[in-house]
Amino acid sequence: MITATIDPAREADLRELIASMNQQPGMADPHNPLIPFFQFTQLHFARLVILEANTNDDIRDYGVEPSAWPPTLSFVGDVDGPRNLFLAELVVRAGDGLRRIFSHCQGFEAESDNLLDWLKTHDVKPKANYVNWRGRTVVQIREEQALGEALRHQLAKESDSAGDGDAQALYGRLKAFVDEEVASLRLRLTPPAPTPPGLLIANFVHLVGVPLILLALSPLFLIAAPFYALRLRRLEESDPENIPRPTLDHVAELAQQEDYLETNQFNVFGQVKPGRFRNYTIRFLLWIVDYTARHIYNRGFLTRIQTINFARWVLIDNNRRVYFASNYDGSLDSYMDDFINKVGWGLNLVFSNGVGYPRTRWLIKGGAKFEGKYKRTLRRNQLPSATWYKGCPGINAIEMARNTRIRKGLEKSNPSLRDMQKWLSLL
């Protein structure tokens, strides 16, 4: 995520410039000349968002004077492969556009500064990062989507009776069809690139290392736990909630860029509750979230939620503010209700450390369960994206997973009759 403070005198110009990239409010034209997103074959999602502290004054309820937060431009991308490689490609393909965009920010001299260096120095790493399916690349998604489409078309050409009887024959015909399409380059099924050994080792060290560290520290945790619990409960009892309704205009501005595609973008930007207790708590919990997302929830689901494509939690402004960005399937209503009913506890863990959040008990209870308060807090702290791009439009995470299963079913050697029948029912 690249962030840069916007020059206050040029904010209106910047908004206008970014709006020129859109074909709909908040929806990027993939071919826009400033950042031609379609050229990036590793880019799942991208957005530009202006981080504004709309709810900055909420922290006054805690007896704390709000710190100034000038509007800040943030570029968020979810990419395959190393981030530096993406930044380099970004400079090559969209250098001029980015220079124009960032020239509205403080401290950027479009003529003199080296763009790549500038991007790297303004790159902020998220504290936690969730990817629906680690290792599934844009190229793979598109190829498998084409495979699924081709198979459905071919199936429609099969006579009506097909499939009623001989599963084996039908499987054979469809497999032969795909082989033929691949051989004649009408379909492409690139084998997945092997994970570099360095990354494998790093992953393993992380996988084992984190529990080891926690284990080593566990005596300390045990000693600290009663004190922690006491303090937590005292804060949970006394922390003010801040739950006025969002204004109709604010909600309308957010809604105008939702529900065009099967996937929507989501930004919330708020403040971490004052004091070291909350600050350490949220940092520790995000560390855990990041660990589980990397090693456990990397195959299509984040606890019971299967609709998040990408999500990231970023702490900025000296860990005083938290920015959460996600790309989720469905409309916000179902996203919010899903969260309340399925993972209210998980949401509470992290966001109850944010200013204004509905009252929790023991970090996981209550909170989001206060439906009305929760939905209001969420909308109030939500921000629109200035522009947003989806690299694989038309399909959601569930369909991507199904397309992968379709491909796997074809690549299986010596499938049994049951395998073939299962595969056919995927189509």
Add this chain to the structure above:
Amino acid sequence: MTTQSENSAQTGDEFADMQRLVRYGNGHLPEACFLLLQVKNAPAARGWLQNAPVTNAAEIDPRPPAALQVAFTAAGLQALEVPTDIIEDFSTEFIVGMNADVNRCRRLGDTGANAPSNWDWGNEVIPHLLLMLYAQTDELQSWIDTVEDAAFASAFEVQQKLVTATLGPKEPFGFVDGISQPEVDWSNRVSTDLHERNDYINKMKIGEVLLGYINEYGLYTDRPLLDPRLLPAAAILPRAEDNAALHDLGRNGSYLVMRQLDQKVAEFWQFVDSASGGVAAEREQLAAAMVGRQRDGTPLIEAASTSASAEKENDTPPDNQFSFDFDPYGQQCPVGAHIRRANPRTGDLPPGTSGIISRLLRTLGFKRRHPNEDLISSTRFHRLLRRGRAYGPTLVPEDAISEDAIEAERGLHFICLGANILRQFEFVQNAWLMNSKFAGLAGESDPLLGNREPLFGGEATDRFTRPRAGAPARCHAGLPQFVTVKGGAYFFMPGLNALKFIATHADGDDK
């Protein structure tokens, strides 16, 4: 926490404060018409409302020979000079209305032919009041004449009179309708505790239909609470259960969603007939697959035997005692069938969760038994109490398939009641009915209600698939639009004390 007796509506007083439609569909009154009114003169309108013979929900024997119910839009409350700060405490959806926000229209599928610009009513002139009149056979006109007295004429202008067909069990496509209704838990026995609601049951908390009561979250939905010290007229309102100092304008009132749905009956049966190659048995099968029930209402899922844990509920008709737990792939009843979208009968946890370990694993997202499991939200938060009536002449399928079948004005005046328009009607309409990606499907919206508009990126939504075991799903493409929205609005149907408040709140001003 409130004790049960405080929150129970079993006392006669509470039923006497509700409009009858909350408790009964007025099925014994087969004739009905709905009047959409504009307020001509606010004091006259309030005067008429003070004396209007609005029917309450108390159980009486014999049942009332006629019934009158009344509901208001936000514009209507404004026209009756209810203070703006009171109206602002109702929900946002009610205040903004069904058609005023293009983003809402997009979510509800009110685009293309369904767009408000094509509506017969409710687009430019928002109705102020909805009067619902019910009567016995051949007695509707005299009931209308009784209600539309001299005072009525000086108070209101009739913007639209929506007539209905004499009530029968079948909706215009020819299917027995209204079988699946949530049962309101009047005696307040069902727990809202997440740990006790693993499985789907057909009961629903009072607070899901009426304001002022505890809902499925165990909370009170926001509504206007008034302080009689500031507004003496509010003293006639019941006290708020959750705030004894304030009086509750919402208590015993409900939001009412009304939509006029035009049904192309001939087109539906002709499409189904041609997709079945003109074979009568296959035609019935396809139509039943689209609905999820046969024409006589028999569900495609074997009733009552399907869910091991589903408790047998005495008041629930046998055709409504089933869940889809044992048909996860939709091989008996397609996943996209209308009744499965409108009421997926899911519990708080995926089926087969028992014991602490299993609960913990499920909560953490593990132990899913197939890839599309647990995609649908828990149904209890998204129930609709339906109270609609059909209109237009009957056209039976056997005649509808004939080329010279006459497509007349037929359809449904869809009405549903609920305490939260966003979480109930709008959610069901958007996330379940219109959503072309419902429960892992792709390219298909509700087979009856879908507007067939492609998505923003051009993907079709006009398919319907019937999954089969061990074979590719049977796919029907190119479904035409069978149902078109012709009008609609969000109303508030107040309790009788609240109605009295609306009718008298300004009386002090005149003195």
